Amino acid sequence: MISEDKILLAELSAEIVKGIELTAEQEAIFQKLLEKYPDSKAVIESILQDGRLEIPYEVGKINVESELSRFHENNPKLYNNPRFTISKLSWLVGTAAAVLIVSFFLFQRPISKKDYVVEDKVYGQHNDILPGKPAAVLEIEGEESISLIDVNGNRTLKHGLVANGSTLIYKNINQHLNPLHTLKIPIRATYEVILSDGTKVWMNADSKIKYYANFSKNERRIILEGQAYFDVAKDRDRPFIVESNGVSVQAVGTEFDVNSYSKNLSVKLIEGKVKVSARKGEVSLNAREEIQITGTQMKVVPILNLEEALAWKNGYFYFDNKNLDQILNEVERWYGVNIKYNKNINQTRYFGSISKHSSLAEVCNVLKDLTNYNFRIENDDLYIE
DSSP states (O other): OOOHHHHHHHHHHHHHHTTOOOOHHHHHHHHHHHHHSTHHHHHHHHHHHHSOOOOOSOGGGSOHHHHHHHHHHHOHHHHHOTTSOOOTTGGGSSOHHHHHHHHHHHSOOOOOOOTTEEOOSSSOOSOEEOOOEEOOEEEETTSOOEEOSSOOSOEEOGGGEEEOSSEEEEOSOOSSOOOEEEEEEOTTEEEEEEOTTSOEEEEOSSEEEEEESSOOSSOEEEEEESEEEEEOOOOTTSOEEEEETTEEEEESSOEEEEEOSSSSEEEEEEESEEEEEETTEEEEEETTEEEEEETTEEEEEEOOOHHHHHTTTTTEEEEEEEOHHHHHHHHHHHHTOEEEESSOOOOOOEEEEEETTSOHHHHHHHHHHHHOOOEEEETTEEEEO
């Protein structure tokens, strides 16, 4: 059975979400319940701001009407008091948000604290957030997924694969089995993979690649979503091809970065030579050149700052003429936070760098000095004010 004070909190919350003003007595009880269930405040604020609420379980499995009826029967004075009136089953005829908020409070399960959300003892934030770390999930077609998180030492996997704390290595691969492999990197993570041909791939957060463990005799092809840096092993008979967002990058032996987080794709060539093919044409890049592809436009520019081009792979946020939105996109992926703007952000461009080994509070302290905005961390939300 569900506790009666949760049901009361749910109904009062539903009234607020529907825009109904509480009486003084209702407000006093509501405030006491908020103190008892502090997580509820964030839920209400989220719905009032966005109109959205995610419920991580099946509400339909619980008899909501039975629980509410039991509560009403046990509290007749509450419903007979003209100074304290809540219409019976009001949540049923309220907005969708009211239904959601009632469901949430009635059947809320304890939420375990995320281990990367920690106390801040230095910068005066509500809490701090630890930086990301190496992590990945390997999916092999027709088999169960393999978690590559917190791997200690060398771990031997199926099909001749070896993993350590930060790298997946294709070693002694079975030549007769060649299922499709998908390597997924979650937010708050990076990972490295050494493919069967010796090519090294550094993958950024929220990215994935698809490939066959054994490349064909004619080519080495990979499909990328997100961002990755490639150090391609030389093999003149088998070009190395990366496909992403309708663009193909072809190399033989070279080093380059592909960023396809958004619809606008960029390729930065560090060493060697690559051929970039898109719907509107084909371009050859030489070392220290970058191509920026926006819709049907292809623009080649020189890489003026090699340090900036390699920064994420080498463990840094590097701002070379970036606006705050661009900077926070990287922060969001690395720390797993929700960015919330409490004021309009200008398009001022900034220059600087911060180690990705820093905690979020430390990064916010640097960004505050750099941008003159205030940054407030609350749980896993980052407010810009």
